[in-house]
Amino acid sequence: MGSDTPEQRAARGDPDAFTALMTATKADLYRFVRRYVGDEDEALDLVQEAYAAAWLGIRRYDPTRPFEAWLRTITLNKCRDWSRRRRVRRLVRGVVGLDAPEAVRVADPSPGVEAQAEDRRRIAELSRALDALPHGLRAPLLLATLEGRSQTEIGRIMGLTSKAVELRIARARAQLRAALDVPVE
Structure with a gap:
């Protein structure tokens, strides 16, 4: 028992082992989700929801598989649910919510306003282009570019082959280039 991994102990319902796994994964998980949803x-x-769902389903976790891939799958599902709820709210309201970045942006009166405004415009443009990507393209792109995950890891997380991940990342980049009017190098 003493030589069990934290994953094995957590799979048996050990809250201390699960807490240790949460501590080890929370920064990367938050960074990914923050980039995915665009709101701190x-x-x-969503990270809290993902950990709660993981704890509730911990007995179904197979400790021979990477904990982080299992957790990332749960988190991606939470992000998908969040995206669906957000689309429904927008349809019902017919407007962008008050919590949207566009609704809370305030001009910065500091020197170099034009350059800062251009930077904000480009960031907002990129954010909108990322939001417009279908989940199946956005998730692998973010996992690869923001987290430096390999195609194999992303495939495990998303239930895809490495080749499918490669293709989705290429399609996502092509769609972003087209949306941002960036010439192909």
């Missing part, structure tokens, strides 16, 4: 508070909520 929503990202914190």
